[in-house]
Amino acid sequence: MPDFTYIARDTSGAKIEGSMTANSEADVISRLTSDSLFPVSVTDAAASTKKSLEMNFEFGGKPNDQKMATFYSQLASLLENGVPLIRSLNLLKEQAKNKKLKEALNDVVARVEDGEELSDCFRRHDSIFSDMAINMSRAGAEGGFLEDALDRVGTFTEQQADLKAKTVGAMIYPMILASMGSLIVSVLVIFFVPKFAMVFESLRAEGELPAVTEWLLWFSDTLRNYGLIIVLVVGVLFAVIRSQLATEAGKMFVDRVKLKIPLVGPILLSLAVARFCRVLGTLMKNGVPILRGLEISREAAGNRVLSLAIEKAGENVTSGETLSKPLEKSGHFPIEVTEMISVAEESNTLDTVLITISDQLEKQTMRRLDVAVKLIEPFMLLIMAIVVLFVVVALLLPIMKMGQTVG
Template identity: 55%
Template sequence: MPDFQYTARDTAGKKVVGQIAAATEREAVRLLAGNSLFPLEISTDIKSTVRKSNKRVKGQVMAQVYGQLASLLRSGVPLLRSIKVLQKQATNDTLSFVLGEVYSQVEEGINIADAMAQYPKVFSEVCINMSRAGAEGGFLEDALDRVAKFTEQQEDLKGETIGQLAYPVFLGTVGSILVAGLVIFFVPKFGDMFDNLRERGELPAVTDWLLAFSESLRTVWAVVFAIVILVGLLVINNYFKTEAGRKSRDLIKIRLPLVGKVFLAFAVARFCRVLGTLLQNGVPILKSLEISSLAAGNRVISGAIDDATENITSGESLSKPLAQSGYFPGTVVEMISVAEESNTLDRVLIEIADNLEKRTARQLSLAVRLLEPIMLLVMAGAVLVVVIALLMPVIKMSSAI
């Protein structure tokens, strides 16, 4: 709920200044009257309002909101009352505030989609445009149901992907810390022990290299090197924030070994699902392509979709420019081409998304299963090199006695 600053008088005529949370200014007046306060002036707490409206709400929470709103509308509950019910039930401050604002705007006669569009960090483009089509076509509850299912599917896919990648990332982090700790803190303790062998030139090359590397990590040059690396990463990060940088990053992502095809398939699947869902809900093709281009999450794929949009505008097919881009699988392009001819594009796009997501989930699972033993072998190899490098001179010294 938004916070309202107020100046009021109590029953004794004393001026009172304070703050109260309410969905609307009218409700704030009612709450003050219930506390025997007579408002002289009420204004929105701008800082609080901006802070709350700029926060995001988790996708799973929004999926529940869309589903509950659809259920309430299907049960015959009026739209305004449905929004108010959800606003009262909301445990998230940002969600409660935004629903209160949407309620106020709808109460004033504004279309629910236009009210949602004021809060793009809470309501996605897909939700806004499907809600607009549903409100104008008289099937708002069905549109919201599809938004709920779409949002839930995307969140499940994201959660599954993060879950599968969590262990390899953890393994890599722990392994890197372990090897770095060995080289920086453990290896230098053997330096004095091997001084005689080094002076006689009998120290194995691998041991000599390891000791030199360990010593270099403890000097000022290591700090300089770390600073150079950090500055380089900051420069790269700033470049990736530019439009050209984002496109370069997205191109690198889809060309990475092992996981590149996974990133590409996820982007294509997301495009197909968003476009199919929007078309099913009566959103015009050009608007649907514009939204699905942004939703793909990859500038390279978005560029191919933008080219396809230009083709559609000039009366040509969608499949041809997608095929020419070289980023869309041949089977996907062929299915889109057939669907265009049979006028079943919306349904076929959803099927493509389902198949791609299932296939990609299997590929990701396989890639992770391959990655885990590779990472274990690399870490074990690094530790083994350190151990062998330290044992070789010890064995040499023992045999000389």
């Protein structure tokens, strides 16, 4: 188990610092609050440098998912240990290092003191607090299980943050390869190739320059002479296309295309289905009705094509149908997923099974992602090698021809 360092305050407000071995940050927070201590900060000792860098990076912007997961878990732990809501929010506001989160909590505290519901206060700052946090806090307040609802939001947010970090981390090396490859080719074509143009001038005048070399020289001349114009044209086209894709129809088109990309599409679909299942399962486990849960979870899917299928499924559920049938008809949900949902509906264990499905899909997705990255790396190296080989061959062919002529 990892070691954590912590800063906390006791009931008199005195500052206490220490360390302990625990399974997670949430475990440390729970143990501190059970000892009547109010956590101010909890840091993984092995990753303290990394955490510090993350904090500095996000200081001017909104807090990342990991920070929000910690916030939800801390708030849940404080409430569970009998600390009043306003006191809990004030404690978390004092320890918040992110400017936007501190400002949001300052407003939330003021409104809660005036009698406003916590969920309504969260909704006023929906760029900070997720839809799931807003709706779960409402359901928890109405059902008398607010601390449990917030704890589940914290767990879910942390899981999504970990999954996102793994996905981004897996793509870093391929992106570095692509960037380095583009840089190498650009340097070769713009600075190296023109030096050979004068050497090949005689062959070019006689029309004996190989076609591949002729094309390379033309490409090099075009980039050097019209590079700025090309960049401007590409920039304008990019801006126009981006504005079109920003429309609802454009976003739907992009989401549809994403799901059809070879190798990548199935991974994106699995992630979207996993998010939907986890959110819906968590909401239902906390007493949120299935129709309301579908409204919230369809947005959490993160893909408009899938969201539309979930919306249609909700309409069918309203008419008295089961959830599994319309999801299966949409063609976007794996057959094993819809079968598990069907069995769960019959056994009245839908909430538990949905979370199980999400766990399984996330594990499968990470395995697929690992395989995809392992395939992408050699593929990109091969592409880079082919491009560099093309440039080298295009330059060597006329040199060999000139050598034969001299010979």
